[in-house]
Amino acid sequence: MQPYVSFEHVGHTYTLANGQSVNALNDVNFQINKHEFVAVVGPSGCGKSTLLRLLSGLIQPTQGQVKVFNQSITQPRDDVGIVFQKPTLLPWLSVLDNVLFPLKHKYGVVAKKDKEQALLLIEMVGLKDFSQRRPDQLSGGMQQRVGIARALLLDPDILIMDEPFSALDALTREEMGFELLKIWNEKPKTVLFITHSISEAVLLADKVFVMSERPGTLAEAINIDLPRPRSLQTIQDSLFSNYTSRIRKHIYKQANIEDVSTKTVA
Amino acid sequence: MSIYLKIKHKLQPMLPFITLLALLPVWEFICWFAKVPNFVLPSPSEIISAFLNVEITRWLDHSWATLRVALLGFALSIAISIPLAVIMVRSQFLTKTLFPLLVVIQSTPVVAIAPLLIVILGSGEAPRLAITCLITFFPLVVAATTGMLATPPELIELSKSLRASPVKEIWQIRLPYAIPHIFSGLKVAVTLAIIGAVIAEFVAAEKGLGYFVQFSTSYFKIPQAFAALIFLSIMSLVLFKAVHWIQTLYFSWSLPAQEK
Ligand SMILES: Nc1ncnc2c1ncn2[C@@H]1O[C@H](COP(=O)(O)OP(=O)(O)OP(=O)(O)O)[C@@H](O)[C@H]1O
Numbered sequence A: 001m002q003p004y005v006s007f008e009h010v011g012h013t014y015t016l017a018n019g020q021s022v023n024a025l026n027d028v029n030f031q032i033n034k035h036e037f038v039a040v041v042g043p044s045g046c047g048k049s050t051l052l053r054l055l056s057g058l059i060q061p062t063q064g065q066v067k068v069f070n071q072s073i074t075q076p077r078d079d080v081g082i083v084f085q086k087p088t089l090l091p092w093l094s095v096l097d098n099v100l101f102p103l104k105h106k107y108g109v110v111a112k113k114d115k116e117q118a119l120l121l122i123e124m125v126g127l128k129d130f131s132q133r134r135p136d137q138l139s140g141g142m143q144q145r146v147g148i149a150r151a152l153l154l155d156p157d158i159l160i161m162d163e164p165f166s167a168l169d170a171l172t173r174e175e176m177g178f179e180l181l182k183i184w185n186e187k188p189k190t191v192l193f194i195t196h197s198i199s200e201a202v203l204l205a206d207k208v209f210v211m212s213e214r215p216g217t218l219a220e221a222i223n224i225d226l227p228r229p230r231s232l233q234t235i236q237d238s239l240f241s242n243y244t245s246r247i248r249k250h251i252y253k254q255a256n257i258e259d260v261s262t263k264t265v266a
Numbered sequence B: 001m002s003i004y005l006k007i008k009h010k011l012q013p014m015l016p017f018i019t020l021l022a023l024l025p026v027w028e029f030i031c032w033f034a035k036v037p038n039f040v041l042p043s044p045s046e047i048i049s050a051f052l053n054v055e056i057t058r059w060l061d062h063s064w065a066t067l068r069v070a071l072l073g074f075a076l077s078i079a080i081s082i083p084l085a086v087i088m089v090r091s092q093f094l095t096k097t098l099f100p101l102l103v104v105i106q107s108t109p110v111v112a113i114a115p116l117l118i119v120i121l122g123s124g125e126a127p128r129l130a131i132t133c134l135i136t137f138f139p140l141v142v143a144a145t146t147g148m149l150a151t152p153p154e155l156i157e158l159s160k161s162l163r164a165s166p167v168k169e170i171w172q173i174r175l176p177y178a179i180p181h182i183f184s185g186l187k188v189a190v191t192l193a194i195i196g197a198v199i200a201e202f203v204a205a206e207k208g209l210g211y212f213v214q215f216s217t218s219y220f221k222i223p224q225a226f227a228a229l230i231f232l233s234i235m236s237l238v239l240f241k242a243v244h245w246i247q248t249l250y251f252s253w254s255l256p257a258q259e260k
C-alpha cells in the first residue's frame, strides 16, 4: 500500500524575532497509511505541536519534505481538520454556529444541508440538547466535544489532534477516547493524535510514535496489535501493560533514569 | 429567595440615589448652620431655585449643544480608533512607528492644544469635535488593540488552516474577540467625551453647559453653575449607562461572568 502521509528528513527551525533560532525538529522520517490512527508521545517541548503544524500546512519545513499522497504540502490543505489542545470556541456563537464556523469562515455561506450535517455531528458527540447554548454555558469536556465536531464538519481525510483531552479529568478523558474511536469507526480517517499520556496512546492507536528530547526526532515507532474494538477490557489485557511499559522504558532511557519499574506515570 | 434578598435586589440599582437623597438635608443643614457663603458651596435649595430661575428650554438648549458635540466627537473617535487599532494589529512595523506617536498625542494636555485647534480649525463645530475626539480616542485604540491581540493563537491558526482572507480573520475572529475590551474602552471614553465637549466650550462657544458654567461663574451666579454641573454629571451617568445597556442588549456574551 502506498503511504498516505510521509515525512522525509523533515527538520524545522524557528527563527525568533531577535534573530535567534530554535531547532525544534531534526531529521524526522515516518509514514502513515490511510485511515491509520497514530499517536505521538514525547517529553514537553520536543516538537509535537510543530509536527502538527507541519502536517496541517500551517508552517513549511526548513529541511526535508512533508507529503500527502506523494505531493509536497505547500499551504494549508482543505482535507485536514484540527482539534486544538484548548477548545478555543468563539464565545459569541452558539454551539451550532461554532461547529458551522469553518464553513462560514471559509466560504461565507452555509447551506441547509450543512446545518443538518452540523446537527448530526453535534448529536454524535452527545450534545443534541445543547446546540443553541453558548460555550460559557458548557463544561470543559462539552466544549472539547464541540471542538471535535467542528474539526469533523468538512469531513477531513486527516484529523490532527493536539493533546485534545489534556484539560479533562481522568474519567471524562477515557470516555472521550472511546467516543473518538467510535467516530473514527463510523467515518474512517487518518488520525494524528498527540498526547502526554502513554496509556491513552496505547489504548487508542494503531501505531505509537515516541519522540526524543529537543531537537525532537522520532525515536521509535511501535505497532500496537491490540484487538479492536478497544474497550475498558483492553486495559486489562497483559499486552496492554507490555506496550505501556515498553514505551515508558523508552522515555525514561532518554531521561537517563535507571529504575523504571518503581516509577508510575499516567 | 427571601423577601429580604428580593428587596435588596430591587433596591441595589437605586442605592446611589438614595444615598444622595439622604445627604441632601445634611448638606442643607451644614450650609445653613455654618453660614457657608454661596460662592463657596451653595446649598441644595439655592441650587434648585437657581435651576428654576432659568427657563427649561434654555437648559435643554445648552444640554443638547453639549450632548451633540460629545456624541458626534465620540462617534468620530470610534470611527478613527477602531480602524487604527486594526492597522496596528496587522502590522508590527506600524505599531512601532504609530504607537509612540499616539502616546505623545495622548500625553499632551488637551486643554493646552484646544486654543491652537480653534485657531487652526476656525470657530465652528470642527474644533470642538476635534478636541472631544482627541481626548477619547486613546483608551479606545488601546482597548481595541489589546483585545484583538488577546485572541487565542489557536483561532488564528484555525483561520489560517482554512486559508481565509486576513479581512475575514479580523472581521469574524479578532474584532468580535475584542468586544469585551472595546466596551471597557467605550465606557471610559464616553465619560471623557463629555469632558472633551466641556473643555471645548470653555475655550470657544456661545452655547453648551460648559459655556454656561463659565458664563455663570463670571457673573458670580455660583448656584446656577452648580445646577449646570449637576446636568453634566447626569449626562455622563446616562451615557455610561447607555453604553452598558447596548452591551447587555446586543453583546450579552461579552459581559464579565459576574454580571451575566
Ligand atoms: N512559534 C514559535 N516560535 C519559536 N519557537 C517555537 C515556536 N513554537 C515552538 N517553538 C519552540 O520549538 C520547540 C518545540 O515546540 P512544540 O510546541 O512543537 O513542542 P511540544 O512537543 O508540542 O511541547 P508541549 O508538549 O509542551 O506542547 C520548543 O522548544 C519551543 O520553544
Ligand SMILES: [Mg+2]
Pocket (backbone or CB within 6 Å): A048, A049, A050, A162
Ligand atoms: Mg504542544
